[in-house]
Amino acid sequence: MKGINYFQPFSVDINLMKGIMDAPDNRVVRTASSMRGHYADESALEKIIREQGDPIHYEVFEKIMPQEYGHLCFGISRLQPGLVGEECFMTKGHYHSILETAEIYLCLGGEGYLVMKTQNGDCAVEYMKSGRLVYVPPCWAHRSVNTGEEELILLFIYPAEAGHNYGDIEKEGFPKRIFKRAGKVVIE
Ligand SMILES: [Fe+2]
DSSP states (O other): TTTTOOOOOOOOOTTTTTTOOOOOOOOEEEEEGGTTTTSOOOOHHHHHHHEEEHHHEEEEEEEOOOOTTTEEEEEEEOOOOOOTEEEBBBBOOOOOOOSSSOOOEEEESEOOOOOOETOOOOOEEEEEEETOOOEOTOOOOEEEOOSSOOOOEEEEEEETTOOOOOHHHHHHOOSSEEEEEEEEEEEE
């Protein structure tokens, strides 16, 4: 059609068993120190930073897409297993800057939960394991939590114009936290 600036189709190889995407354009690294303010036990996080040399907490591998209506962004996140005090390792979590945008998470490996909340304070928790897909509807903030012993590996797809709003979640937090006590997962 005349007047359309056609974007060229392309392909990406993803090893579903290992959860590795070939040739990502961008790698985002979040170390333990970038998680300050998110965990209940702040001194336990400081201990990890101090004693383990600010280890990688999670990484995101993504294709860089035009951040405009009509496109989709996608990539893979890898969240390490572990505990901060009794609380399971998690991502910062975010709303989308354009709030009314959804997201799909497909778990490729590991075990955990997607914790979601609305601005009204409603909270939802969905269990994730390899092969399980979670639909995050528009307007729900979301964070992943690793309750397993392996990396939690997620493939995500969302509208490219959505953007990320981390600031509000830093202030609000999520109504539910996920702990491991005596080997048992506790959501409270
Ligand atoms: Fe998102």
